[in-house]
Amino acid sequence: MDKWVKxxxxxxxxxxxxxxxxxxxxxxxxxxxxxxxxxxxxxxPASREEECIGIASGSYVSGVNxxxxxxxxxxGNCINALTSLNLxxxxxxxxxxxxxxxxxxxxxxxxxxxxSTKPILNVLNIPHVTLNNYINLEKKVSGNITLCYASKIPLxxxxxxxxxxxxxA
Amino acid sequence: MLRYDLMxxxxxxxxxxxxxxxxxxxxxELWHLTKExxxxxxxxxxxxxxxxxxxxxxxxxxxxxxxxxxxxxDGDGSLLMNLGTLSTIGRISPENLIIVVCDNExxxxxxxxxxxxxxxxxxxKVAKSCGFKNTFKCTNINEFxxxxxxxxxxxxxxxxxxxxxxxxxxxxxxPVEPEFTVYRFRNSMMNNIEAKL
Numbered sequence: 001m002d003k004w005v006k007x008x009x010x011x012x013x014x015x016x017x018x019x020x021x022x023x024x025x026x027x028x029x030x031x032x033x034x035x036x037x038x039x040x041x042x043x044x045p046a047s048r049e050e051e052c053i054g055i056a057s058g059s060y061v062s063g064v065n066x067x068x069x070x071x072x073x074x075x076g077n078c079i080n081a082l083t084s085l086n087l088x089x090x091x092x093x094x095x096x097x098x099x100x101x102x103x104x105x106x107x108x109x110x111x112x113x114x115x116s117t118k119p120i121l122n123v124l125n126i127p128h129v130t131l132n133n134y135i136n137l138e139k140k141v142s143g144n145i146t147l148c149y150a151s152k153i154p155l156x157x158x159x160x161x162x163x164x165x166x167x168x169a
Numbered sequence: 170m171l172r173y174d175l176m177x178x179x180x181x182x183x184x185x186x187x188x189x190x191x192x193x194x195x196x197x198e199l200w201h202l203t204k205e206x207x208x209x210x211x212x213x214x215x216x217x218x219x220x221x222x223x224x225x226x227x228x229x230x231x232x233x234x235x236x237x238x239x240x241x242x243d244g245d246g247s248l249l250m251n252l253g254t255l256s257t258i259g260r261i262s263p264e265n266l267i268i269v270v271c272d273n274e275x276x277x278x279x280x281x282x283x284x285x286x287x288x289x290x291x292x293x294k295v296a297k298s299c300g301f302k303n304t305f306k307c308t309n310i311n312e313f314x315x316x317x318x319x320x321x322x323x324x325x326x327x328x329x330x331x332x333x334x335x336x337x338x339x340x341x342x343x344p345v346e347p348e349f350t351v352y353r354f355r356n357s358m359m360n361n362i363e364a365k366l
Contacts, residue, residue, distance in 0.1 A: 019233065042233060044261055046226075047253025054223030054254070058230020061215065061351055062187070063359040066230065084219025089347035 004137060004163055005030050008096070011142040012067060013040060015149065017094070019059040020044070021052040022069035025098045027164045032069055049074030053081040056093045065149070071098040072114040075156075082154055083124060090152040094145050099130070099158045104166045121156050132160035170310045172271045172333045173198050176242060178314050179269065180206055183240055183321070187231055187358070189215040191224045191244045193278050193339075195271060199242070200343040212357035216343050216350050222251030225268050229254065232263040235358070238321060239265055245272040245286045252295060255328075259300030264324040268296070269317070271333045278339060296328035303327040 001009075008031050012020075021044040022032050035041045046052045052068040059066035070078075075097050086093060100107070101114020121128045129144050131137060141157060148155035176199055179188065188211075190196040196216035203209040215231075217224055225248065228241035248255075248270055258266065274287035286292060297304045303323050307313040313331050320327045 019230070021230075044229075044233070044257065046257050048251070050223065051226045051251060051254050051257060054220065054226025054251075055230040055257075057223075058189075058227035058232075059234060060230075061227075061355045061358065062231040062234040063355060064234045081220045081223055084221075085217070085223065085347075088218065089351045091351060 001034055002030055002164070003134070004131065005034055007138050007141055009034055009038070011138070011145055014142055015065060015145045017065040017067045017145070018042060019056065019064050019066035020069065021046050021055045021066065023049050023052065023071075023074050025069070025071035027161070027166065028069045028071065028096065028098045028159065030164065031096070049077040050081045053078050053085065053093065057085055057091045060091050060093065067094040067096065069096045072100045072117040073110060075117050075120070076113045079120065079124070082126065086154045087124070091154070092148045092152045093154045094148050095154055095156045097156055097158045098164075099160050102161050104161050117156075117158065126154055126156060127151070128156035128158055130158040130160055132162040170308070170313060170331060170333050171336065172273070173202070174310050175269070175271065175313055175331055175333065177202055177206070178310070178317060179240060179242065180208065180211070182318060183238065185213055186238045186240055187213045187215065187235070187354070188240045188242060189224055189228045189231065190217060190242045191247050191271075192217045192219055192221055193244075195242055195244060197340045197343045200345060201340050210353065212353045214350075215354050216345060216347075218347050222247050222254075225258065226251065226254045228266060228268070229258050229261065229263065231358075232266040233261065236265060238267060239263075241266070241268045243268055243270045245270060245274060245292065246276045246284050248292060249285055249290070255296055255299040255301070258326050259296075262300065262302070263326055266326045267320050267329065268327070269329045269331060272330050273333045273335055275335070277335045281335070293328060293330045301326045301328045304330075306330045306332070308332045
């Protein structure tokens with residue numbers, strides 16, 4: 001298991017996050033594969049990222065912490081759910097987003113949403129952090145999940161190809 | 170059949186089960202019903218105010234953490250926006266999930282525009298082909314009452330498509346802050362697993 005993958009999985013467990021919903025991504029697959037083979041987690045693959053927001057919110061309101069994995073294109077599918085459910089109702093969800101449109105991107109269709117993800121998070125006032133190296137990586141993941149639950153709003157943990165090596169085309 | 174009467178029967182017969190209601194008149198009427206039936210505040214009511222389409226996805230997220238029956242009161246317009254969630258529910262197959270769709274075949278609150286269920290989409294058949302264990306369609310209130318009572322004793326997931334009519338009137342908007350709904354609902358669910366806030 002890659003070290004960054006282990007750090008994310010350990011942070012999820014540290015925060016009692018046992019329900020994971022995702023729409024797959026080839027880079028984040030390194031994490032979701034491990035999660036699916038770990039009996040600590042219950043995994044719900046969804047049809048669309050917006051649905052993940054509903055599932056994770058339902059899990060949180062029933063008392064079980066839940067995180068989501070997706071790629072940046074899918075973040076575009078979540079915006080109304082975040083603004084009309086999680087922000088007004090104050091439902092915290094750590095959202096792991098693989099950032100497309102970064103160095104090495106080969107698909108023009110991924111560029112605009114990928115590069116707009118962080119500006120949109122800023123407009124929504126949703127805190128975010130980008131993981132692009134191993135400096136303070138554990139603190140960045142675990143500390144931001146702590147912040148997410150303390151502030152009771154969603155928080156995005158963006159993952160750059162500088163960390164995971166990018167998409168295998 | 171009126172949505173109000175159908176929801177009244179649900180409230181009178183589902184004890185303390187979590188109920189998640191679709192945005193707009195469904196949530197508003199549900200809140201008014203808790204007043205009428207003198208069960209206000211029903212802590213296990215989860216009113217939604219936006220996030221159109223996610224009512225049954227939220228119910229799925231709740232159902233996987235409890236053995237209690239979880240009841241989603243969805244609408245045709247909302248569910249059509251997120252039909253993929255029926256596929257996900259069919260895949261995960263939570264035995265305790267009951268979805269009641271108030272299918273008035275229109276987007277009523279925005280001006281009674283017809284939805285696809287007024288034409289060729291049959292939500293009961295969609296649910297069946299997604300792998301729901303039980304699917305029903307009801308066209309009058311007595312049929313609904315019998316079907317809902319029976320569903321409480323079935324292993325789901327269960328889909329009940331209830332063909333409803335509009336009265337032309339909408340109640341006052343639910344005066345409950347979404348943040349308060351979440352706080353109250355979550356606290357009630359967590360007390361059940363002995364993890365009080």
